[in-house]
Amino acid sequence: MRKPKSMIVSHKFNPGHYSHLIANQKLLVEAGYDCTYYWAKEFDHFTQHKQDDVVNGYSSVFELKRGDLLVVWFPSLRVLFDMFLTKFFTPASVIYIFHEPVDSVRAYIKSGFGLAKTARIMLISLINRLLVALSDKIVLPSENAFQTFKSRYHYRGQIAKISLMFDDECGENQILSLSARKYVSYIGTIAEDHAFDEFVKFVVDALKKDELPNLNFLIASRSKLPDDLLNILADFKGDPRLKIVSGKPLSNDEINSYFSQSIVVWNAYRRSMQSGVLPKAFMFGTPVLISSNNRSEFFENNKTGIEISLTYQKSEIYEAIYRIQSDFQKFSNLAREKFLSNFYYKALAADFIRLVNQREY
Missing domain, CATH: 3.40.50.2000 (Glycogen Phosphorylase B;)
Incomplete structure (x- = not known):
């Protein structure tokens, strides 16, 4: 019997993000999924994963079937394309881990951002709104993010508050x-x-x-x-x-x-x-x-x-x-x-x- 598949996606490299991706993979494998990473090539240099678990092309998205998952961790234009393909050309579900719902302009200015940087944040937020629209389910990692999302986004899909996940890298x-x-x-x-x-x-x-x-x-x-x-x-x-x-x-x-x-x-x-x-x-x-x-x-x-x-x-x-x-x-x-x-x-x-x-x- 075919195992359900999950593909964890992050095309934006940040070494601090690696821990989340590894933890999510372990969670899904233990839940019975055949799990792969579709990520920025810089993550390949880390050693806590098997190279066989990494896919390199968007063509892998088309292999997703009903009951499979595309789990998106960080926003980018490239991931927007992946989500579009999944949403309209496969029966798989798209789950978006939404770290930073956009706050008010006043909040960013008050926090020390200049006008130019605040304007850039607002432009990036337009991409996030498209990602939200293409998502079947959304995870918010804190009460602050959860309440901000509910007040500033019009979304009819399913949402849940689940904090950022990590494996125990210490002991x-x-x-x-x-x-x-x-x-x-x-x-x-x-x-x-x-x-x-x-x-x-x-x-x-x-x-x-x-x-x-x-x-x-x-x-x-x-x-x-x-x-x-x-x-x-x-x-x-x-x-x-x-x-x-x-x-x-x-x-x-x-x-x-x-x-x-x-x-x-x-x-x-x-x-x-x-x-x-x-x-x-x-x-x-x-x-x-x-x-x-x-x-x-x-x-x-x-x-x-x-x-x-x-x-x-x-x-x-x-x-x-x-x-x-x-x-x-x-x-x-x-x-x-x-x-x-x-x-x-x-x-x-x-x-x-x-x-x-x-x-x-």
């Missing part, structure tokens, strides 16, 4: 103790609404004053550092307490290593629909700093991290880090528990398959 025995952790870290994309400028200002202040003397500071991002912030950091080039890895894609092993060695990770964004940094930190038992603008149902203040205000007062950030240091094991254990119950793909499998199996009307 209980690999979570480092406080004594083995050395970084206060910024890990991930550098963007205006991620308040990276505030993190840099904090790091500079700490290095000047020799605060947190037993800790180092890490910036790990494939993004290129903005010139103005590079100038601010120039005086500390070569400082052994500052490590910068930027401007090139990081491997999944590198990313995991940085999360595991951090005492706390910056998640104090000015605006966020969802964050892959938060669950990845929790995976390694690493608490986060979060802002009052970036609250979500997955964060518990004084349990899985510390919330700071949008004023980004340095004294407040120092106090938060000292509090985490003083009771690190509690924070670490609760962060790890939050990962296992909210982001580990095995905990999400029933909800995902329930959505897949819901009849379309």
